[in-house]
Amino acid sequence: MSKYETIRFEQSGGIARITLNRPEAANGINHVLGHELAEIAGLIADDPAVKVVILTGEGKFFSAGGDLKAMAANESKAGAYVKGLADDLHRALSSFARMDALLIIGVNGVAAGAGFSLAVTGDLVVAADTASFTMAYTRAGLSPDGGASYYLPRLIGLRRTQELMLTNRSLSAAEALDWGLLHRVVPAAELATAVDELAAQFAAGPKLSNANVKKLLLVSSDHTLEEQLAREAAFISHCADSADGQEGIAAFLGKRTPKFA
Template sequence: MSNYQNISFVTDGPIARITLNRPSAANGIDQALADELAAAATYCSEDPAVKVVVLTGAGKFFSAGGDLRAMSESPDTGEFIAKLADTLHQAVSALARMDALLIVAVNGTAAGAGMSLAVAGDLVVAGESAAFTMAYTKVGLSPDGGASYYLPRLIGVRRTQELMLTNRVLRAAEALDWGLVHQVVPDSSLTDTVDALAQQFAQGPKGSNANVKKLLLVSSQHTLEEQLATEASFITHAAESADGVEGIAAFLDKRSPKFA
Protein backbone atom coordinates (compact mmCIF):
# COMPACT_ATOMS: atom_id res chain seq x y z
CA MET A 1 0.00 0.00 0.00
CA SER A 2 2.30 2.68 -1.33
CA ASN A 3 -0.21 5.46 -2.00
CA TYR A 4 0.35 6.97 1.45
CA GLN A 5 2.73 9.91 1.79
CA ASN A 6 2.43 10.85 5.48
CA ILE A 7 2.05 7.45 7.05
CA SER A 8 3.44 4.03 6.26
CA PHE A 9 0.71 1.42 6.08
CA VAL A 10 1.64 -2.21 5.57
CA THR A 11 -0.46 -5.34 6.03
CA ASP A 12 1.06 -8.77 6.50
CA GLY A 13 -1.67 -11.36 6.84
CA PRO A 14 -3.47 -10.72 10.15
CA ILE A 15 -1.10 -7.90 11.18
CA ALA A 16 -1.37 -4.30 9.98
CA ARG A 17 1.30 -1.71 10.77
CA ILE A 18 0.65 2.02 10.74
CA THR A 19 3.64 4.34 11.16
CA LEU A 20 3.20 8.10 11.44
CA ASN A 21 5.78 9.17 8.89
CA ARG A 22 6.58 12.88 9.04
CA PRO A 23 9.81 12.63 11.04
CA SER A 24 11.08 16.02 9.83
CA ALA A 25 7.97 17.57 11.44
CA ALA A 26 8.09 15.37 14.57
CA ASN A 27 5.18 13.41 13.06
CA GLY A 28 2.94 16.44 13.56
CA ILE A 29 -0.65 15.81 12.53
CA ASP A 30 -1.75 17.98 9.62
CA GLN A 31 -4.79 17.38 7.44
CA ALA A 32 -2.94 15.12 5.02
CA LEU A 33 -1.68 12.83 7.77
CA ALA A 34 -5.09 12.79 9.47
CA ASP A 35 -6.77 11.86 6.18
CA GLU A 36 -4.38 8.95 5.66
CA LEU A 37 -4.63 7.78 9.27
CA ALA A 38 -8.43 7.77 9.06
CA ALA A 39 -8.30 5.85 5.78
CA ALA A 40 -5.92 3.24 7.21
CA ALA A 41 -7.96 2.89 10.40
CA THR A 42 -11.15 2.42 8.38
CA TYR A 43 -9.44 -0.20 6.24
CA CYS A 44 -8.36 -2.13 9.33
CA SER A 45 -11.83 -1.95 10.81
CA GLU A 46 -13.43 -3.29 7.63
CA ASP A 47 -10.93 -6.02 6.70
CA PRO A 48 -11.90 -9.27 8.48
CA ALA A 49 -8.39 -10.64 7.97
CA VAL A 50 -6.79 -8.01 10.21
CA LYS A 51 -6.52 -9.18 13.82
CA VAL A 52 -3.83 -6.82 15.14
CA VAL A 53 -2.88 -3.23 14.31
CA VAL A 54 0.48 -1.81 15.42
CA LEU A 55 0.71 2.00 15.60
CA THR A 56 4.02 3.82 16.03
CA GLY A 57 6.00 6.82 14.81
CA ALA A 58 9.01 7.18 12.54
CA GLY A 59 12.17 8.78 13.90
CA LYS A 60 12.69 10.23 17.37
CA PHE A 61 9.07 11.24 18.05
CA PHE A 62 5.90 9.23 18.32
CA SER A 63 4.04 12.44 17.49
CA ALA A 64 4.27 16.05 18.61
CA GLY A 65 0.52 16.38 18.10
CA GLY A 66 -1.36 18.80 15.89
CA ASP A 67 0.76 20.73 13.39
CA LEU A 68 0.65 24.24 14.86
CA ARG A 69 2.46 25.76 11.87
CA ALA A 70 -0.17 24.40 9.50
CA MET A 71 -2.87 25.77 11.80
CA SER A 72 -1.32 29.23 11.92
CA GLU A 73 -0.84 29.38 8.15
CA SER A 74 -4.45 28.49 7.41
CA PRO A 75 -6.62 31.43 6.22
CA ASP A 76 -9.36 30.25 8.62
CA THR A 77 -7.79 28.65 11.68
CA GLY A 78 -11.12 27.67 13.25
CA GLU A 79 -12.34 25.93 10.11
CA PHE A 80 -8.95 24.22 9.69
CA ILE A 81 -8.92 22.85 13.23
CA ALA A 82 -12.57 21.77 13.05
CA LYS A 83 -11.89 19.68 9.95
CA LEU A 84 -8.61 18.33 11.34
CA ALA A 85 -10.20 17.30 14.64
CA ASP A 86 -13.15 15.69 12.88
CA THR A 87 -10.85 13.59 10.67
CA LEU A 88 -8.59 12.61 13.56
CA HIS A 89 -11.62 11.62 15.59
CA GLN A 90 -12.84 9.38 12.76
CA ALA A 91 -9.51 7.56 13.03
CA VAL A 92 -9.67 7.32 16.84
CA SER A 93 -13.21 5.96 16.72
CA ALA A 94 -12.39 3.40 14.02
CA LEU A 95 -9.34 2.16 15.95
CA ALA A 96 -11.35 1.90 19.18
CA ARG A 97 -14.34 0.10 17.69
CA MET A 98 -12.60 -2.22 15.23
CA ASP A 99 -12.50 -5.90 16.16
CA ALA A 100 -8.71 -5.99 15.76
CA LEU A 101 -6.51 -5.19 18.75
CA LEU A 102 -4.55 -1.94 18.69
CA ILE A 103 -0.98 -2.13 20.02
CA VAL A 104 0.75 1.23 20.32
CA ALA A 105 4.55 1.37 20.36
CA VAL A 106 5.51 4.74 21.84
CA ASN A 107 8.93 5.79 20.60
CA GLY A 108 10.11 9.13 21.96
CA THR A 109 7.75 11.97 22.81
CA ALA A 110 3.96 11.80 22.52
CA ALA A 111 2.52 15.30 22.92
CA GLY A 112 -0.93 16.80 22.48
CA ALA A 113 -2.96 14.74 20.02
CA GLY A 114 0.05 12.44 19.81
CA MET A 115 -0.46 11.58 23.47
CA SER A 116 -4.18 11.13 22.84
CA LEU A 117 -3.37 8.57 20.15
CA ALA A 118 -0.73 6.86 22.26
CA VAL A 119 -3.00 6.15 25.23
CA ALA A 120 -5.86 4.87 23.05
CA GLY A 121 -4.18 1.52 22.47
CA ASP A 122 -5.58 -1.73 23.79
CA LEU A 123 -1.97 -2.43 24.72
CA VAL A 124 0.61 0.35 25.05
CA VAL A 125 4.33 -0.39 25.10
CA ALA A 126 6.76 2.49 25.60
CA GLY A 127 10.45 2.75 24.98
CA GLU A 128 12.40 3.90 28.02
CA SER A 129 13.03 7.33 26.42
CA ALA A 130 9.31 7.91 25.78
CA ALA A 131 7.65 10.94 27.34
CA PHE A 132 4.04 12.09 27.52
CA THR A 133 2.66 15.61 27.77
CA MET A 134 -0.71 17.15 27.00
CA ALA A 135 0.66 20.57 26.02
CA TYR A 136 -2.72 21.95 24.89
CA THR A 137 -3.27 24.76 27.38
CA LYS A 138 0.36 25.77 26.93
CA VAL A 139 -0.65 27.12 23.51
CA GLY A 140 -4.17 28.21 24.44
CA LEU A 141 -5.98 25.13 23.16
CA SER A 142 -8.01 22.33 24.76
CA PRO A 143 -7.59 18.56 24.45
CA ASP A 144 -8.85 16.51 21.54
CA GLY A 145 -8.21 13.05 20.11
CA GLY A 146 -10.10 11.34 22.92
CA ALA A 147 -7.78 12.34 25.78
CA SER A 148 -10.65 13.57 27.95
CA TYR A 149 -12.35 10.19 27.47
CA TYR A 150 -9.41 7.86 27.99
CA LEU A 151 -7.30 9.58 30.62
CA PRO A 152 -9.89 9.76 33.44
CA ARG A 153 -10.64 6.08 32.91
CA LEU A 154 -6.98 5.11 32.88
CA ILE A 155 -5.49 7.27 35.62
CA GLY A 156 -8.41 9.02 37.37
CA VAL A 157 -9.73 12.56 37.26
CA ARG A 158 -7.17 14.12 39.63
CA ARG A 159 -4.14 12.95 37.67
CA THR A 160 -5.88 13.86 34.41
CA GLN A 161 -6.43 17.38 35.72
CA GLU A 162 -2.77 17.62 36.62
CA LEU A 163 -1.60 16.51 33.18
CA MET A 164 -4.04 18.70 31.26
CA LEU A 165 -3.71 21.85 33.35
CA THR A 166 -0.01 21.88 34.18
CA ASN A 167 1.29 20.25 30.97
CA ARG A 168 3.85 18.38 33.01
CA VAL A 169 5.99 15.84 31.21
CA LEU A 170 5.44 12.26 32.29
CA ARG A 171 8.46 10.05 31.66
CA ALA A 172 8.04 6.41 30.65
CA ALA A 173 8.77 4.90 34.08
CA GLU A 174 6.24 7.19 35.76
CA ALA A 175 3.68 6.53 33.02
CA LEU A 176 4.02 2.83 33.84
CA ASP A 177 3.62 3.52 37.55
CA TRP A 178 0.48 5.55 36.89
CA GLY A 179 -1.03 2.83 34.70
CA LEU A 180 -0.88 4.88 31.51
CA VAL A 181 1.16 2.23 29.67
CA HIS A 182 1.37 -1.54 30.05
CA GLN A 183 5.09 -2.03 29.64
CA VAL A 184 8.35 -0.08 29.35
CA VAL A 185 11.27 -1.64 27.52
CA PRO A 186 14.70 -0.48 26.35
CA ASP A 187 14.41 1.60 23.20
CA SER A 188 16.45 -0.99 21.33
CA SER A 189 13.90 -3.68 22.26
CA LEU A 190 10.71 -1.77 21.46
CA THR A 191 10.19 -3.06 17.94
CA ASP A 192 10.97 -6.68 18.81
CA THR A 193 8.74 -6.59 21.89
CA VAL A 194 5.77 -5.19 20.00
CA ASP A 195 6.31 -7.55 17.06
CA ALA A 196 6.25 -10.51 19.46
CA LEU A 197 2.98 -9.27 20.96
CA ALA A 198 1.51 -8.76 17.50
CA GLN A 199 2.43 -12.30 16.50
CA GLN A 200 0.93 -13.64 19.73
CA PHE A 201 -2.40 -11.95 19.16
CA ALA A 202 -2.37 -12.74 15.43
CA GLN A 203 -2.67 -16.37 16.48
CA GLY A 204 -5.40 -15.67 19.01
CA PRO A 205 -9.21 -15.55 18.81
CA LYS A 206 -10.21 -12.30 17.10
CA GLY A 207 -13.82 -12.52 18.26
CA SER A 208 -12.90 -12.96 21.92
CA ASN A 209 -10.51 -10.02 21.83
CA ALA A 210 -13.12 -7.90 20.06
CA ASN A 211 -15.64 -8.76 22.79
CA VAL A 212 -13.20 -7.59 25.46
CA LYS A 213 -12.88 -4.23 23.67
CA LYS A 214 -16.64 -3.86 23.30
CA LEU A 215 -17.39 -4.81 26.91
CA LEU A 216 -14.90 -2.28 28.25
CA LEU A 217 -16.21 0.48 25.98
CA VAL A 218 -19.78 0.16 27.28
CA SER A 219 -19.14 -0.79 30.91
CA SER A 220 -19.22 2.76 32.27
CA GLN A 221 -22.55 3.42 30.54
CA HIS A 222 -24.36 0.40 31.96
CA THR A 223 -25.88 -0.55 35.26
CA LEU A 224 -24.50 -3.75 36.75
CA GLU A 225 -27.48 -5.72 35.45
CA GLU A 226 -27.15 -4.26 31.94
CA GLN A 227 -23.48 -5.16 31.86
CA LEU A 228 -24.21 -8.67 33.12
CA ALA A 229 -26.77 -9.10 30.33
CA THR A 230 -24.25 -7.88 27.76
CA GLU A 231 -21.63 -10.27 29.11
CA ALA A 232 -24.09 -13.16 28.93
CA SER A 233 -24.96 -12.34 25.32
CA PHE A 234 -21.34 -12.03 24.25
CA ILE A 235 -20.13 -15.24 25.91
CA THR A 236 -23.06 -17.17 24.46
CA HIS A 237 -22.23 -16.09 20.93
CA ALA A 238 -18.53 -16.69 21.57
CA ALA A 239 -19.20 -20.26 22.70
CA GLU A 240 -21.10 -20.92 19.49
CA SER A 241 -18.42 -19.42 17.25
CA ALA A 242 -15.74 -21.42 15.48
CA ASP A 243 -13.07 -20.02 17.79
CA GLY A 244 -15.14 -20.86 20.85
CA VAL A 245 -15.72 -24.43 19.73
CA GLU A 246 -12.02 -24.84 18.91
CA GLY A 247 -10.85 -23.24 22.16
CA ILE A 248 -13.00 -25.44 24.36
CA ALA A 249 -12.11 -28.58 22.39
CA ALA A 250 -8.39 -27.77 22.57
CA PHE A 251 -8.59 -27.26 26.33
CA LEU A 252 -10.33 -30.59 26.83
CA ASP A 253 -7.88 -32.32 24.47
CA LYS A 254 -4.94 -30.72 26.30
CA ARG A 255 -3.52 -29.19 23.12
CA SER A 256 -2.86 -25.71 21.79
CA PRO A 257 -5.87 -24.19 20.01
CA LYS A 258 -5.73 -23.30 16.34
CA PHE A 259 -7.89 -20.21 15.95
CA ALA A 260 -9.02 -18.94 12.55
Protein backbone atom coordinates in the same frame (compact mmCIF):
# COMPACT_ATOMS: atom_id res chain seq x y z
CA MET B 1 3.11 -1.54 0.82
CA SER B 2 2.08 2.01 1.58
CA LYS B 3 0.50 4.28 -1.03
CA TYR B 4 0.25 7.16 1.43
CA GLU B 5 2.19 10.42 1.71
CA THR B 6 2.55 10.79 5.50
CA ILE B 7 2.04 7.23 6.71
CA ARG B 8 3.69 3.90 5.96
CA PHE B 9 1.13 1.12 5.82
CA GLU B 10 1.84 -2.59 5.52
CA GLN B 11 -0.36 -5.63 5.99
CA SER B 12 0.65 -9.27 6.26
CA GLY B 13 -0.67 -12.38 7.93
CA GLY B 14 -3.49 -10.75 9.84
CA ILE B 15 -1.25 -7.93 11.11
CA ALA B 16 -1.52 -4.35 9.83
CA ARG B 17 1.26 -1.90 10.63
CA ILE B 18 0.80 1.88 10.57
CA THR B 19 3.82 4.14 10.97
CA LEU B 20 3.37 7.89 11.29
CA ASN B 21 5.96 9.10 8.81
CA ARG B 22 6.64 12.83 9.07
CA PRO B 23 9.85 12.64 11.11
CA GLU B 24 11.03 16.01 9.77
CA ALA B 25 7.92 17.53 11.42
CA ALA B 26 7.99 15.40 14.59
CA ASN B 27 5.16 13.33 13.09
CA GLY B 28 2.88 16.34 13.60
CA ILE B 29 -0.70 15.84 12.49
CA ASN B 30 -1.49 18.05 9.50
CA HIS B 31 -4.55 17.72 7.27
CA VAL B 32 -2.88 15.08 5.08
CA LEU B 33 -1.79 12.83 7.95
CA GLY B 34 -5.15 13.19 9.69
CA HIS B 35 -7.05 12.32 6.53
CA GLU B 36 -4.81 9.37 5.73
CA LEU B 37 -5.04 8.00 9.27
CA ALA B 38 -8.85 8.20 9.19
CA GLU B 39 -8.93 6.48 5.80
CA ILE B 40 -6.61 3.67 6.90
CA ALA B 41 -8.47 3.11 10.16
CA GLY B 42 -11.76 2.81 8.31
CA LEU B 43 -10.34 0.32 5.81
CA ILE B 44 -8.83 -1.81 8.56
CA ALA B 45 -12.04 -1.81 10.59
CA ASP B 46 -13.89 -3.23 7.56
CA ASP B 47 -11.27 -5.89 6.80
CA PRO B 48 -12.09 -9.26 8.42
CA ALA B 49 -8.57 -10.54 7.70
CA VAL B 50 -6.95 -8.08 10.12
CA LYS B 51 -6.64 -9.35 13.69
CA VAL B 52 -4.02 -6.94 15.04
CA VAL B 53 -3.02 -3.36 14.21
CA ILE B 54 0.35 -1.88 15.20
CA LEU B 55 0.65 1.92 15.37
CA THR B 56 4.00 3.61 15.91
CA GLY B 57 6.05 6.59 14.75
CA GLU B 58 9.14 7.10 12.63
CA GLY B 59 12.17 8.80 14.17
CA LYS B 60 12.56 10.35 17.62
CA PHE B 61 8.92 11.34 18.06
CA PHE B 62 5.81 9.23 18.29
CA SER B 63 3.91 12.42 17.49
CA ALA B 64 4.17 16.01 18.66
CA GLY B 65 0.41 16.36 18.09
CA GLY B 66 -1.29 18.89 15.85
CA ASP B 67 1.07 20.63 13.44
CA LEU B 68 1.20 24.17 14.84
CA LYS B 69 3.06 25.49 11.80
CA ALA B 70 0.21 24.34 9.58
CA MET B 71 -2.26 25.97 11.97
CA ALA B 72 -0.33 29.24 11.87
CA ALA B 73 -0.24 29.13 8.07
CA ASN B 74 -4.05 28.98 8.14
CA GLU B 75 -4.40 31.78 10.70
CA SER B 76 -7.32 33.47 8.96
CA LYS B 77 -9.36 30.27 9.19
CA ALA B 78 -7.58 28.54 12.06
CA GLY B 79 -10.75 27.36 13.75
CA ALA B 80 -12.05 25.61 10.65
CA TYR B 81 -8.62 24.11 9.93
CA VAL B 82 -8.25 22.71 13.46
CA LYS B 83 -11.84 21.42 13.41
CA GLY B 84 -10.99 19.49 10.26
CA LEU B 85 -7.89 18.01 11.88
CA ALA B 86 -9.82 16.99 14.99
CA ASP B 87 -12.65 15.48 12.96
CA ASP B 88 -10.27 13.31 10.94
CA LEU B 89 -8.37 12.21 14.04
CA HIS B 90 -11.61 11.43 15.85
CA ARG B 91 -12.88 9.33 12.94
CA ALA B 92 -9.70 7.30 13.15
CA LEU B 93 -10.01 6.89 16.91
CA SER B 94 -13.62 5.77 16.67
CA SER B 95 -12.70 3.17 14.03
CA PHE B 96 -9.80 1.90 16.12
CA ALA B 97 -11.93 1.66 19.27
CA ARG B 98 -14.82 -0.16 17.61
CA MET B 99 -12.98 -2.44 15.19
CA ASP B 100 -12.71 -6.12 16.06
CA ALA B 101 -8.92 -6.10 15.64
CA LEU B 102 -6.71 -5.25 18.60
CA LEU B 103 -4.69 -2.02 18.50
CA ILE B 104 -1.13 -2.20 19.83
CA ILE B 105 0.62 1.15 20.10
CA GLY B 106 4.39 1.30 20.22
CA VAL B 107 5.39 4.69 21.62
CA ASN B 108 8.87 5.17 20.18
CA GLY B 109 9.55 8.68 21.48
CA VAL B 110 7.94 11.94 22.55
CA ALA B 111 4.13 11.91 22.63
CA ALA B 112 2.72 15.42 23.03
CA GLY B 113 -0.71 16.97 22.59
CA ALA B 114 -2.80 14.85 20.24
CA GLY B 115 0.17 12.50 20.05
CA PHE B 116 -0.27 11.83 23.77
CA SER B 117 -4.03 11.47 23.29
CA LEU B 118 -3.52 8.99 20.46
CA ALA B 119 -0.84 7.01 22.28
CA VAL B 120 -3.01 5.95 25.20
CA THR B 121 -5.99 4.78 23.12
CA GLY B 122 -4.42 1.42 22.33
CA ASP B 123 -5.77 -1.87 23.62
CA LEU B 124 -2.14 -2.49 24.57
CA VAL B 125 0.41 0.31 24.86
CA VAL B 126 4.15 -0.41 24.92
CA ALA B 127 6.63 2.45 25.24
CA ALA B 128 10.36 2.80 24.78
CA ASP B 129 12.14 3.75 27.99
CA THR B 130 13.17 6.99 26.25
CA ALA B 131 9.58 8.06 25.51
CA SER B 132 7.93 10.97 27.29
CA PHE B 133 4.39 12.28 27.55
CA THR B 134 2.95 15.78 27.89
CA MET B 135 -0.44 17.27 27.10
CA ALA B 136 0.93 20.71 26.08
CA TYR B 137 -2.44 22.00 24.85
CA THR B 138 -2.91 24.96 27.18
CA ARG B 139 0.71 26.00 26.59
CA ALA B 140 -0.41 26.79 23.04
CA GLY B 141 -3.72 28.30 24.12
CA LEU B 142 -5.68 25.23 23.04
CA SER B 143 -7.83 22.57 24.73
CA PRO B 144 -7.48 18.79 24.45
CA ASP B 145 -8.72 16.62 21.62
CA GLY B 146 -8.02 13.08 20.46
CA GLY B 147 -10.15 11.53 23.18
CA ALA B 148 -7.93 12.73 26.02
CA SER B 149 -10.87 13.95 28.10
CA TYR B 150 -12.51 10.54 27.68
CA TYR B 151 -9.60 8.17 28.19
CA LEU B 152 -7.42 9.92 30.77
CA PRO B 153 -9.98 10.19 33.60
CA ARG B 154 -10.84 6.52 33.08
CA LEU B 155 -7.20 5.47 33.08
CA ILE B 156 -5.70 7.62 35.82
CA GLY B 157 -8.56 9.47 37.55
CA LEU B 158 -9.74 13.07 37.55
CA ARG B 159 -7.04 14.63 39.76
CA ARG B 160 -4.10 13.34 37.76
CA THR B 161 -5.86 14.23 34.51
CA GLN B 162 -6.35 17.78 35.76
CA GLU B 163 -2.68 18.02 36.64
CA LEU B 164 -1.56 16.81 33.22
CA MET B 165 -3.93 19.03 31.27
CA LEU B 166 -3.60 22.22 33.31
CA THR B 167 0.10 22.19 34.23
CA ASN B 168 1.45 20.45 31.09
CA ARG B 169 3.61 18.31 33.31
CA SER B 170 5.85 15.93 31.38
CA LEU B 171 5.94 12.27 32.36
CA SER B 172 8.79 9.90 31.65
CA ALA B 173 7.95 6.44 30.36
CA ALA B 174 8.56 5.02 33.83
CA GLU B 175 6.20 7.57 35.39
CA ALA B 176 3.55 6.95 32.74
CA LEU B 177 3.75 3.24 33.49
CA ASP B 178 3.45 3.87 37.22
CA TRP B 179 0.42 6.13 36.67
CA GLY B 180 -1.35 3.44 34.65
CA LEU B 181 -1.11 5.01 31.18
CA LEU B 182 0.96 2.16 29.73
CA HIS B 183 1.07 -1.61 29.88
CA ARG B 184 4.81 -2.06 29.45
CA VAL B 185 8.09 -0.16 29.08
CA VAL B 186 11.04 -1.72 27.26
CA PRO B 187 14.51 -0.53 26.23
CA ALA B 188 14.23 1.60 23.09
CA ALA B 189 16.27 -0.87 21.04
CA GLU B 190 13.80 -3.64 21.93
CA LEU B 191 10.54 -1.79 21.23
CA ALA B 192 9.94 -3.07 17.71
CA THR B 193 10.65 -6.65 18.75
CA ALA B 194 8.40 -6.43 21.80
CA VAL B 195 5.53 -5.01 19.73
CA ASP B 196 6.01 -7.58 16.96
CA GLU B 197 5.96 -10.44 19.47
CA LEU B 198 2.71 -9.18 20.98
CA ALA B 199 1.19 -8.79 17.53
CA ALA B 200 2.17 -12.33 16.54
CA GLN B 201 0.67 -13.66 19.78
CA PHE B 202 -2.66 -11.99 19.13
CA ALA B 203 -2.64 -12.78 15.41
CA ALA B 204 -2.63 -16.44 16.44
CA GLY B 205 -5.44 -15.87 18.94
CA PRO B 206 -9.25 -15.85 18.78
CA LYS B 207 -10.39 -12.66 17.04
CA LEU B 208 -14.00 -12.81 18.26
CA SER B 209 -12.99 -13.27 21.89
CA ASN B 210 -10.61 -10.33 21.77
CA ALA B 211 -13.17 -8.19 19.94
CA ASN B 212 -15.76 -8.97 22.62
CA VAL B 213 -13.33 -7.93 25.36
CA LYS B 214 -12.93 -4.56 23.61
CA LYS B 215 -16.67 -4.11 23.21
CA LEU B 216 -17.48 -5.03 26.81
CA LEU B 217 -14.89 -2.67 28.27
CA LEU B 218 -15.82 0.21 25.97
CA VAL B 219 -19.35 0.42 27.37
CA SER B 220 -18.93 -0.95 30.89
CA SER B 221 -19.08 2.45 32.61
CA ASP B 222 -22.30 3.36 30.77
CA HIS B 223 -24.34 0.32 31.80
CA THR B 224 -25.99 -0.85 34.97
CA LEU B 225 -24.72 -4.12 36.41
CA GLU B 226 -27.70 -6.00 34.99
CA GLU B 227 -27.25 -4.48 31.54
CA GLN B 228 -23.59 -5.44 31.51
CA LEU B 229 -24.37 -8.95 32.74
CA ALA B 230 -26.86 -9.38 29.90
CA ARG B 231 -24.26 -8.17 27.41
CA GLU B 232 -21.68 -10.58 28.83
CA ALA B 233 -24.10 -13.50 28.54
CA ALA B 234 -24.91 -12.68 24.92
CA PHE B 235 -21.25 -12.29 23.98
CA ILE B 236 -19.98 -15.47 25.64
CA SER B 237 -22.83 -17.40 24.02
CA HIS B 238 -21.78 -16.03 20.63
CA CYS B 239 -18.20 -17.09 21.31
CA ALA B 240 -19.26 -20.59 22.36
CA ASP B 241 -21.13 -21.06 19.07
CA SER B 242 -18.18 -19.86 16.99
CA ALA B 243 -15.55 -22.09 15.40
CA ASP B 244 -12.85 -20.50 17.55
CA GLY B 245 -14.89 -21.07 20.69
CA GLN B 246 -15.42 -24.73 19.89
CA GLU B 247 -11.76 -25.14 19.00
CA GLY B 248 -10.66 -23.40 22.19
CA ILE B 249 -12.83 -25.59 24.41
CA ALA B 250 -11.72 -28.77 22.63
CA ALA B 251 -8.05 -27.76 22.87
CA PHE B 252 -8.37 -26.94 26.57
CA LEU B 253 -9.99 -30.30 27.32
CA GLY B 254 -7.51 -32.09 25.09
CA LYS B 255 -4.57 -30.34 26.76
CA ARG B 256 -3.22 -29.07 23.44
CA THR B 257 -2.52 -25.68 21.90
CA PRO B 258 -5.59 -24.32 20.10
CA LYS B 259 -5.45 -23.56 16.39
CA PHE B 260 -7.70 -20.58 15.90
CA ALA B 261 -8.87 -19.42 12.50
